[in-house]
Amino acid sequence: MAQGQSDWRAWEPGLAEVVKRHPKVSPFVILKTDVQRRGAVLTERARRAIRPEKDSTLYRGINLESNADIPWGFLLRDGTSVLCTIEAEDPDRFERTREPYTIDYVDGKHVLADEGKALEAITWIPTPAYTWKKTRKGTPxxxxxxxxxxxxxxxxxxxxxxxxxxxxxxxxxxxxxxxxxxxxxxxxxxxxxxxxxxxxxxxxxxxxxxxxxxxxxxxxxxxxxxxxxxxxxxxxxxxxxxxxxxxxxxxxxxxxxxxxxxxxxxxxxxxxxxxxxxxxxxxxxxxxxxxxxxxxxxxxxxxxxxxxxxxxxxxxxxxxxxxxxxxxxxxxxxxxxxxxxxxxxxxxxxxxxxxxxxxxxxxxxxxxxxxxxxxxxxxxxxxxxxxxxxxxxxxxxxxxxxxxxxxxxxxxxxxxxxxxxxxxxx
Ligand code: SF4
Incomplete structure (x- = not known):
């Protein structure tokens, strides 16, 4: 790894510092930016708590195909939407130069965490009402x-x-x-x-x-x-x-x-x-x-x-x-x-x-x-x-x-x- 990649937390301003430097920018927007840049990993217990009937998980598009129980975005408490890469826990997961955030399930809520510290409760994108219906030709x-x-x-x-x-x-x-x-x-x-x-x-x-x-x-x-x-x-x-x-x-x-x-x-x-x-x-x-x-x-x-x-x-x-x-x-x-x-x-x-x-x-x-x-x-x-x-x-x-x-x-x-x-x- 090139210098400054494996130790990125030591040489670049972290979330709290960036929030302090940019008082005109919402801290939620800065957090969203960081999650989009780094992605997020869903813990196994967080994954088990997903309810596809209300938490949107199904997606078929140009850049993503997801028919599993992993959502593709969430909302912060001020309504900011965060569309990002969310992966399941996997020891063989592709290593990024900056480790992803964690999404855990604590006290009945999904929470966004970093370095073991819970930062924000999140809610998933609501599953749209048409999801489970079929077209006249029988396509989901x-x-x-x-x-x-x-x-x-x-x-x-x-x-x-x-x-x-x-x-x-x-x-x-x-x-x-x-x-x-x-x-x-x-x-x-x-x-x-x-x-x-x-x-x-x-x-x-x-x-x-x-x-x-x-x-x-x-x-x-x-x-x-x-x-x-x-x-x-x-x-x-x-x-x-x-x-x-x-x-x-x-x-x-x-x-x-x-x-x-x-x-x-x-x-x-x-x-x-x-x-x-x-x-x-x-x-x-x-x-x-x-x-x-x-x-x-x-x-x-x-x-x-x-x-x-x-x-x-x-x-x-x-x-x-x-x-x-x-x-x-x-x-x-x-x-x-x-x-x-x-x-x-x-x-x-x-x-x-x-x-x-x-x-x-x-x-x-x-x-x-x-x-x-x-x-x-x-x-x-x-x-x-x-x-x-x-x-x-x-x-x-x-x-x-x-x-x-x-x-x-x-x-x-x-x-x-x-x-x-x-x-x-x-
Ligand atoms: S971003 Fe991808 S889909 Fe869009 S023009 Fe470039 S190659 Fe095509």
């Missing part, structure tokens, strides 16, 4: 629809053409490995009738959903490149749109960067109001190394230009770009100085903000199945400073990105911070 609904606490998620193309193009997938991504591990019974594109049945059923549960979210791996084919992906989104959005009376419904797609013509079709022909195309990395050279497929087929500058066009079409604050925060420190080509990375990243984030595009910070964590599974994650201090810097930019440019905020998405530390200036307290 949980296999075609995912429910976060705030929204329903539809994963359309459950793999990505970049992985099929000689392993040109993004180096942190596990979509290729997930598809390989599950392809015995998983279609690349789930049956759209099944999805429609599940959405119709989900909408019967009062108060559960604030938005509809669609995501898909890149599809390169079509009359023009990516037309097949655009057509798939349009068909699904039109099917879902039938169940609403409004022309525009709180909805978002996380998709490839589309051309202006493709974006206009999505805007004009569907209920869609939010669009995200993830740059993943805010530096052109690193983008080419970390996301070779995106670089080859579209390129950093063209991707960014398409985001600007999207903001013109959908409106400022309705377009965002995901960044895998911390992956920019991957070696051998990444930054070795976090101060330098912060300066470069916030400058590029401001460039995007000036054009009406927000950043959604996702925390880089290492996972077996990705090319980067041996990389080291960034420090908590760096990730928190980046979240704070992004929040300051959102305030400066008035970018209230509703599709990605704490009420609607709940996955991004920087957009969780919006609750402080939207009247919800720190």
């Amino acid at each position: 609904m949980w296999q075609v629809l995912i429910a976060r606490p705030q929204r329903m998620d539809i994963n359309l193309y459950q793999t990505c053409d970049f992985w099929k193009d000689g392993g040109m997938g993004c180096r942190f991504c596990v979509a290729g490995a997930t598809m390989k591990a599950t392809k015995h019974d998983k279609a690349e594109i789930p049956d759209l009738d099944d999805i429609e049945d599940a959405v119709r059923e989900a909408l019967k549960q009062p108060g559960r959903y604030r938005s509809v979210f669609l995501c898909s791996g890149t599809i390169l084919t079509g009359a023009e490149p990516q037309d097949d992906e655009v057509n798939l989104y349009i068909e699904m959005l039109q099917r879902v749109g039938k169940y609403f009376t409004e022309r525009k419904v709180m909805s978002q797609i996380v998709a490839t960067a589309f051309t202006e013509k493709q974006l206009r079709r999505l805007h004009d022909e569907t209920m869609l109001c939010g669009y995200t195309a993830d740059l993943e990395v805010l530096d052109e050279e690193l983008f080419s190394w970390i996301c070779p497929g995106k670089a080859k087929h579209i390129g950093y500058r063209e991707w960014r230009e398409r985001l600007y066009r999207a903001a013109d079409i959908f409106g400022p604050g309705r377009v965002s770009s995901g960044v895998v925060s911390g992956v920019e420190m991957a070696q051998p080509h990444g930054f070795s100085d976090e101060d330098e990375a912060l300066r470069v990243y916030l400058a590029e984030a401001e460039n995007l903000a000036r054009h009406g595009v927000s950043i959604s910070q996702q925390i880089f964590h290492v996972e077996p199945g990705s090319v980067f599974f041996r990389q080291r994650t960034a420090t908590l201090e760096y990730l928190t400073a980046f979240a704070e810097g992004l929040d300051a930019l959102s305030r400066k440019y008035g970018l209230t990105c509703h599709c990605d905020d704490y009420l609607t998405c709940g996955n991004h530390p920087n957009t969780d911070m919006a609750r402080a200036w939207q009247g919800g307290g720190r």
Whole structure:
């Protein structure tokens, strides 16, 4: 192990110190960031106390397949949602450079603990009411629809053409490995009738959903490149749109960067109001190394230009770009100085903000199945400073990105911070 990896607690500020250094950031958001960076291990007694009828455990998506009794996220007591890697206790478990948090079961409650000390009681994501039902074709609904606490998620193309193009997938991504591990019974594109049945059923549960979210791996084919992906989104959005009376419904797609013509079709022909195309990395050279497929087929500058066009079409604050925060420190080509990375990243984030595009910070964590599974994650201090810097930019440019905020998405530390200036307290 390189210097500073095995003894990481000795050389980088811990949770309490980072909370002290960033009084404007909610301690719950900082804790969430750390759990997302390090993951969590479920003790055997905690696992035995899971009740799948109320604690959501079933998940089938691009990056994860879980049909066991292990949840894939939880809530902190202030409502902050934490979507993270949770593993069962296993002595042969893949060793990370920073050991994961522990989730234990103490006095009738699941608790998050670190170094043997309980930090916070947690609650699991509630199992949605449709979970155990079947579509008219007999497919279990949980296999075609995912429910976060705030929204329903539809994963359309459950793999990505970049992985099929000689392993040109993004180096942190596990979509290729997930598809390989599950392809015995998983279609690349789930049956759209099944999805429609599940959405119709989900909408019967009062108060559960604030938005509809669609995501898909890149599809390169079509009359023009990516037309097949655009057509798939349009068909699904039109099917879902039938169940609403409004022309525009709180909805978002996380998709490839589309051309202006493709974006206009999505805007004009569907209920869609939010669009995200993830740059993943805010530096052109690193983008080419970390996301070779995106670089080859579209390129950093063209991707960014398409985001600007999207903001013109959908409106400022309705377009965002995901960044895998911390992956920019991957070696051998990444930054070795976090101060330098912060300066470069916030400058590029401001460039995007000036054009009406927000950043959604996702925390880089290492996972077996990705090319980067041996990389080291960034420090908590760096990730928190980046979240704070992004929040300051959102305030400066008035970018209230509703599709990605704490009420609607709940996955991004920087957009969780919006609750402080939207009247919800720190
Ligand atoms: S675009 Fe990159 S991150 Fe997204 S599914 Fe494809 S390989 Fe994975």
